[in-house]
Amino acid sequence: xxxxxxxxxxxxxxxxxxxxVFDTSLANVPVIVLSNNDGCAVxxxxxxxxxxxxxxxxxxxxxxxxxxxGVRVFSSNYTLYADLxxxxxxxxxxxxxxxxxxxxxxCFLDFMGFRDREAHAxxxxxxxxxxxxxxxxxxxxxxxxxxxxxxxxxKKNPVFDGVLDLMDEDLARWLLPRVPVGDIWGIGxxxxxxxxxxxxxxxxxxRDMPLRQARKLGTVVLERTVLELxxxxxxxxEEVEPQRKGMAVTRSASAPMTDFDxxxxxxxxxxxxxxxxxxxxxxxxxxxTVIFHTNKHRQDRPxxxxxxxxxxxxxxxxxxxLVDAARxxxxxxxxxxxxxxxxxxAGVMLDDLLPSEDRPRTLFDVMRPKSAQLMxxxxxxxxxxxxxxxxxxxxxxxRPWALRADHRSPRYTTRIEDxxxxx
DNA sequence: TCTGGGGTCCTAGGACCC
DNA sequence: TCTGGGGTCCTAGGACCC
Numbered sequence: 001x002x003x004x005x006x007x008x009x010x011x012x013x014x015x016x017x018x019x020x021v022f023d024t025s026l027a028n029v030p031v032i033v034l035s036n037n038d039g040c041a042v043x044x045x046x047x048x049x050x051x052x053x054x055x056x057x058x059x060x061x062x063x064x065x066x067x068x069x070g071v072r073v074f075s076s077n078y079t080l081y082a083d084l085x086x087x088x089x090x091x092x093x094x095x096x097x098x099x100x101x102x103x104x105x106x107c108f109l110d111f112m113g114f115r116d117r118e119a120h121a122x123x124x125x126x127x128x129x130x131x132x133x134x135x136x137x138x139x140x141x142x143x144x145x146x147x148x149x150x151x152x153x154x155k156k157n158p159v160f161d162g163v164l165d166l167m168d169e170d171l172a173r174w175l176l177p178r179v180p181v182g183d184i185w186g187i188g189x190x191x192x193x194x195x196x197x198x199x200x201x202x203x204x205x206x207r208d209m210p211l212r213q214a215r216k217l218g219t220v221v222l223e224r225t226v227l228e229l230x231x232x233x234x235x236x237x238e239e240v241e242p243q244r245k246g247m248a249v250t251r252s253a254s255a256p257m258t259d260f261d262x263x264x265x266x267x268x269x270x271x272x273x274x275x276x277x278x279x280x281x282x283x284x285x286x287x288x289t290v291i292f293h294t295n296k297h298r299q300d301r302p303x304x305x306x307x308x309x310x311x312x313x314x315x316x317x318x319x320x321x322l323v324d325a326a327r328x329x330x331x332x333x334x335x336x337x338x339x340x341x342x343x344x345x346a347g348v349m350l351d352d353l354l355p356s357e358d359r360p361r362t363l364f365d366v367m368r369p370k371s372a373q374l375m376x377x378x379x380x381x382x383x384x385x386x387x388x389x390x391x392x393x394x395x396x397x398x399r400p401w402a403l404r405a406d407h408r409s410p411r412y413t414t415r416i417e418d419x420x421x422x423x
Numbered sequence: 424t425c426t427g428g429g430g431t432c433c434t435a436g437g438a439c440c441c
Numbered sequence: 442t443c444t445g446g447g448g449t450c451c452t453a454g455g456a457c458c459c
Contacts, residue, residue, distance in 0.1 A: 251427090
């Protein structure tokens with residue numbers, strides 16, 4: 001069985017590196033980039049990390065440190081980062097025929113067929129540095145999870161100088177017992193704790209865990225991680241970006257919202273922004289959800305939250321309709337009696353997205369965006385039996401001809417004028 | 424006082440159907 | 442009315458990721 005090498009390349013402290021591309025005075029000094037609301041640090045230079053500034057540290061808690069050490073502080077500039085990210089990917093494309101963009105600063109790369117993988121990775125690294133000005137690190141292995149681990153090791157140990165090829169089995173055998181299990185891709189805080197409970201603390205121990213036990217302790221996801229650590233790829237390189245399924249606009253409020261009008265304003269703004277995003281991406285949405293939450297950091301107070309959803313019609317992607325639907329949801333979620341002591345987070349989420357050029361002819365399509373196949377089956381039925389049949393159908397039916405009435409979903413019957421009817 | 428935002432995937436369990 | 446297998450659909454919530 002031949003093992004196919006897969007690489008993951010990531011940019012070092014990406015947002016900070018991006019800022020440094022355009023401002024040379026930032027070299028070798030502590031720099032941080034803040035989250036959307038300027039609330040907390042989401043990227044730190046090595047110098048900032050050395051000062052003890054952690055990922056997600058709220059700015060107001062590190063203010064003293066920032067001032068004492070002259071840390072340079074930036075609001076995030078996603079337009080800039082997206083542009084640099086694209087240029088990095090373009091450079092990767094010169095070094096491999098297959099690239100999967102995983103996040104704004106990470107790509108999986110097909111490294112099959114290169115005689116000297118490490119030299120190839122180093123050449124790629126030099127090219128990105130020269131053309132874009134961003135430092136990258138590369139991990140190579142026979143599965144994505146192992147490649148991620150290699151990348152992590154290359155990141156932490158200067159001795160590897162930014163490139164680590166774990167296809168070398170002796171090296172892998174020596175390194176994996178030294179990798180904490182919590183550093184493995186897919187193992188978060190909860191799973192790490194559970195694993196420690198059964199005596200598994202390192203990547204090597206996780207690799208050797210019985211599959212059945214993994215499945216039981218976690219889910220199929222953990223089982224896959226174990227297989228991937230064994231060098232058996234379960235996650236393939238996905239070159240085509242999948243259609244995104246949902247989008248959200250959420251914000252923390254700077255002051256608690258204690259009355260309905262304030263919340264109303266926030267929801268209105270978020271819904272407006274969501275409509276803009278929707279049009280920008282050329283999508284329509286099938287479902288809208290409004291959420292709001294009390295301050296999760298105040299564990300001394302009772303927590304309260306609400307979420308309300310509504311189905312949308314094809315026309316609802318227009319701003320006014322979205323805003324209107326969002327307001328209705330907010331109204332029904334707002335507590336009738338007891339006055340809450342204030343909400344600090346509000347958001348609007350849109351789900352069941354589909355491209356607007358496929359803007360459906362019926363309500364049905366919008367509600368069931370995954371039903372393209374079913375719709376074509378319906379068309380076939382109609383062609384065959386004439387345009388007088390009302391066909392109600394559920395998704396997931398094995399044989400497209402075996403369509404049946406589904407009284408469980410009365411909403412399908414509400415406004416299907418465009419669907420042909422027979423009884 | 425201030426403590427991010429935007430995603431995906433998986434499971435459990437109830438309701439319902441034939 | 443009871444029994445039962447074999448399904449689907451939907452939602453809430455957990456967990457993880459960048």
